[in-house]
Amino acid sequence: MGQIKLENVVKSFGEFDVIRDVSLTINEGEYVVFVGPSGCGKSSLLRLITGLEDVSSGRVWIDGRDVTDVAPSERQLAMVFQSYALFPHLTVADNIGFGLRVSGRPKAEIREKVLTTARALALDPYLDRYPRQLSGGQRQRVAIGRAIVRAPTAFLFDEPLSNLDAALRVQMRLELIRLHDELKTTMIYVTHDQVEAMTMADRIVVLNAGKVEQFDTPIALYDAPANRFVAGFIGSPKMNFIEATAERGRRILTSAGAVEISNLKAPLSPGKVTFGIRPEHLGYDREAGLWKGTILVEEQLGSDAYFTVDVTALGTLTVRAVGERGYRRGDTIFLTPDPARSHLFAEDGRALTAPASNLSNSQQQSAAGSA
Amino acid sequence: MTSAKFRPRDVGPMVLVLAFVFVSIAPLLWMALAAFKPTADIIAIPPVWIPDFTYLQNFQDVLTQFWPFIVNSLIATVGATILALVLAVPTAFALVNHRFRGREALADWILSTRMMPPIAAAVPLFVIFRGAGLLDSLPGLIIAYAGFNLPFAVWMTMSFVRRVPKELIEAARLEGCTWWQVLTGVVLPLSKSGLAAVATFVFIFAWNEFMLALFLTTREAKTFPVVISSFIGTGRVYWEYIAAASVIQCLPPVLFTFFMQKHIVSGVTMGAVKD
CATH class of the missing domain: 3.40.50.300 (P-loop containing nucleotide triphosphate hydrolases)
Structure with missing residues (x-):
């Protein structure tokens, strides 16, 4: 019934x-x-x-x-x-x-x-x-x-x-x-x-x-959000979106350099795409990384810290740093997206990526827990 | 009152207000006092200001001779009030809670019938009633009074039915209520105070109605206001009866309103939905 x-x-x-x-x-x-x-x-x-x-x-x-x-x-x-x-x-x-x-x-x-x-x-x-x-x-x-x-x-x-x-x-x-x-x-x-x-x-x-x-x-x-809307709606803080251009194969070109996407469903054909990365899947470091930025806002929750980072060429990105207490507003920070957990969306919003098969069950569990 | 201090410039308005109050209340006062006076005292010069309040002959005469017409008035009034409510409540409920083609037009049309002056309807009504055998009958009067009050009663009831939260009606429907059960089990208990107000208005209208009763009744169903007017004859004006009968005429609406007031309590729907 x-x-x-x-x-x-x-x-x-x-x-x-x-x-x-x-x-x-x-x-x-x-x-x-x-x-x-x-x-x-x-x-x-x-x-x-x-x-x-x-x-x-x-x-x-x-x-x-x-x-x-x-x-x-x-x-x-x-x-x-x-x-x-x-x-x-x-x-x-x-x-x-x-x-x-x-x-x-x-x-x-x-x-x-x-x-x-x-x-x-x-x-x-x-x-x-x-x-x-x-x-x-x-x-x-x-x-x-x-x-x-x-x-x-x-x-x-x-x-x-x-x-x-x-x-x-x-x-x-x-x-x-x-x-x-x-x-x-x-x-x-x-x-x-x-x-x-x-x-x-x-x-x-x-x-x-x-x-x-x-x-x-x-x-x-x-x-595995089916499209950009779901990707942006589910997850808190929201997924970061970066406008980019697809080249052939696995490469996309953002205004702050090229990124290799490892979990594509099919090889890319040239065109406009949106690159998506959740705040918890952006690695951060003081010294080195893919994108250099400055912390605009630091929201400290104790368990997590949310950084709003200004990456000049890309706009602002949000980073979720579990238990992090070492950063302050104005600090320089380097960000690197986790290639296995990146998302790519076609111009019509459709997802072009699939969840990486190498994600272990425990990783999936922790991802759900942090949502 | 924050200040009771006397200020000279208040004198002017105060005198005006007092004069207005006096002009308004004087006829009523005259009527109430005259009811206790024999005819000679009423027209005496110089006037007898304070009557002997133990003199009840006028009331006794009016009541013994004309009590059937008071009963007529009561039956017509109570009947019309009940009939108007019985028709207005389901109408208002349907107009508020059902979506159908022409709903607004229907509601507006009902209201528009109120715009017709009763006198315009009097002659057609007379002809119809004569054909239907309703002339000079209480059922006829009840129908006429309820009919004239229906637009007003429907619209006023609609405003109260509308105040019943929509979710309550939806909840009742999901709980398995038919529309009739929604009306009797949820909407009526929650609009009790509003219905008391509607009933009060219809009651007062019907009780005081004069013109239709004059047109539509002759002997059997004659109402008290018509009787009062008949005290002004061609040869003589029975001031003492007019006064006593008018006092009697004033009482029921006052009592009815007083009684209904207890039911017109606000806050009945408190706690139904979020604060």
Whole structure:
């Protein structure tokens, strides 16, 4: 139970296409995150799945059943809203049991299920309270309780944590991961926060301007972004991009000299390209390196330091230096990209590089951890 | 008040305000006092300023002779209020929460019917009611009053329905509610205060309505305001009855508003969505 399939889904408001021909299959029990910049259509896509918005064309399937023309109330989905959307005139118990009551279940059963759910979410002391008497975190729990009590086909979360403070957000994130492990129900989670996406998802849908840019595991998005947009969107701080010209073979020419690319999918043909290198894959040194620059800004986090480096011919590049404390603003620094972890994108944004096969598993793990 | 200090230049405006208040309140005051006076005292010169408040003959006469018309008024008013709400609430709910072709035009058209002066409708209404056998009947009056108030009631209700957060309606639909269940289970409880306000307005309009009642009723369904006007006869003006009846006429709206006020509480939707 819980397979969701979108087939050539389009949603237009008048002339404007919010969702442009999206096809994807979310497997049963999968935790999928829709991520993208604001206005990319991720919430719209979620609403199309719920039926709160009608598709302009295309089909929506849930568990092999075409639900395109089925009312939201018949789709057996549960949604947790960013604003919680609790019923203010009902107590916590009535909020959680709302769906059960609507479907006309016996009172005893409702009471029992509500109590079990409330216990699981540590809400049992608050069953008689009203939403206005709860804290933000508690309200969020009630909203989650209302979703899980009905045992729906899939859970949909629309930026559920963005109204919580940072500490609570991290805690709720862990609870949601635990909840998914326990329930094994399909979950679709919408967020603009790539850290939430990377940490929670089995697979991530990266959306941009109503189109799916890439649908893959977090590691794959990080290691092998399909295009320049995904490369720039996933990863923090952002990947550095350098405009360059491809020569034949493996060489590209930047305004600060030539670079050999070792992990190309195919030999280059001449033309404009973009060279991409993540801040954590730029080696740095005081004495020697490929590019010489000056540190403009030093952001010290303790665990990491981020340097914004001005390399005269290339513009500014960001370097992530793990545990580094020795550099100061104004220092001269030499940067060298890791050739095995470089990315190259064609003029249309398509990736020309593949993750180097010599990356060991442990290296991949650490890359994911640092994302 | 930050300063209660008397300043000479305030005297002018103060006198003006007092004069205005006096002019506004004088007829009401005259009416209230006259209600407790026998006819002779009302027209006496020099005037009898303070009546004997134990003199209740006027009220007794009006109530014993004309109570059926007070009942008519009550039935027409309460009926119209209920009918207007019953029709306005689903209409407003649909106009706010359903997207369909011509929605805005429909809403505007409903409002535009309000722009027609009731007198323009009186004659056609008379003809229609005569044909339908609704002349001089309470159901007829209820329909007419509810009809005249519907545009206003719909628009006012729409503004309250619109205040119910959209997410609550969507959440209810995803929880399996039909539209009807969304309306009764979520929207109505959350717009209670707004509906109380709408009911108050319709009630006051219907209770005080005079012109339609004059046109559409003759004996059976005559309402109290029409009766009051009939105290001004060709031969004699029954000032004492007019005064007493007017006092009676003033009471229900005051009581109704007072009662409804308790229900018009703000902050009902607090805690529904993020603060």
